[in-house]
Amino acid sequence: MQLHGVTTSEAVRVKAILDNINHIKKIFVEFNHANYEPSSLTLYTAQENDIRDACYNVILHCYFLEMRTVVEELTILKAEDTGELKLLHLLENLNISPTVTQWGDCKRCEEFQEKDLPVFIEAFIEFIQMKYSDGP
Template sequence: MNLWTVFIFSITFMQRIADTYTPDERTKWKLIQKDLDELTEESKASKYWTSKYQEDLRLYTARTADFNGTCKQHIFDCYCEEFKVVLEEISLSGDETRAKRMTHTLTNMQNYSPSASDTTGSCKKCEELEETSFQEFLESFHSITQENHSES
């Protein structure tokens, strides 16, 4: 057996193993959706979040129509950037438990981002998206994940 045959076989074998352990699109969206559900419940239960951030915190929020084939990755990245803003606010409030939970959610989002080709030239900049409350932000992102979960 020559060296190239072994090399090609090894690459093919490793790719098959990676495919086995890599979540498919449906699973990715389902995991993100689960995190969002938990985060939504936590924020509803928090008097601090309800009183302070429902009114004050404004986040750039994409709508389902913005999340089209060519802009999926870009819009997803915008959501990740806005989650970083929320994480910063949580950290400033001193709520370590919620900060850890939000860090976990953000890590999952970054690990399970859409695998779509992106042409950001025709996509809205994050700053061009509508500014909404934290609750509306979560609801909109939940709708996007739900739609993508059912499409996958």
């Protein structure tokens, strides 16, 4: 990933964000594989046509909420590592409020298409990379 016009501290933060996302995904995938359970978890996922500058923070908030859903699912399934600590780090690194009060004309999370975990993770990572490369 090439980060144009991004400071060293921002680059470190982006790497931390991506590491947190991938760590939670890894926990979920390994837990389901170890228990021979295919996951039926679907997550609201912003599509490329949903993304505009004015909605960046709302979309980021939605992605965070869906990652919280993954961690909650791991808690319900009694996984040894639920990823809660990584989720807290993700919130810190995203530098967003855990709640959104100003939606404007942006879609609500529930208006995005539901996708399975691998598609959701790929879209989340692409969203982060797009934001910190040349921008939307």
